[in-house]
Amino acid sequence: xxxxxxxxxxxxxxxxxxxxxxxxxxxxxxxxxxxxxxxxxxxxxxxxxxxxxxxxxxxxxxxxxxxxxxxxxxxxxxxxxxxx
Numbered sequence: 405x406x407x408x409x410x411x412x413x414x415x416x417x418x419x420x421x422x423x424x425x426x427x428x429x430x431x432x433x434x435x436x437x438x439x440x441x442x443x444x445x446x447x448x449x450x451x452x453x454x455x456x457x458x459x460x461x462x463x464x465x466x467x468x469x470x471x472x473x474x475x476x477x478x479x480x481x482x483x484x485x486x487x488x
Contacts, residue, residue, distance in 0.1 A: 416453045423447035427470065440480070443468045463487075 427441035434440065445466050453459035464484055471480040 414454050416455050416459070417451070418453075419449075419451045421447075421449040424468075430469070437469070437471070437480075439472045441470045441472075441477070443470060 422445050424443050424445040427443050430437060430440055430442055445468065448464045448466055449461065450463075451459065451461040465487055466485050467483045468479050469481040469483075470477045472478075
């Protein structure tokens with residue numbers, strides 16, 4: 405099987421932890437994205453296990469662009485940022 409990470413049946417555990425700041429308005433404002441917010445995540449920890457003790461993890465920083473829709477917020481875009 406090529407191209408994919410794993411099939412869903414091969415995932416034993418998935419954990420994602422975020423440390424993030426308060427949402428802010430887009431700066432500069434984008435007329436094509438009214439009401440959208442930006443969230444800076446200073447720490448994103450991701451761990452995927454295919455069996456107990458077997459898998460991989462990653463750490464990152466990033467920005468999420470959040471889109472309001474029907475009273476809820478959705479991740480519309482994510483940008484990976486290099487660590488300082």
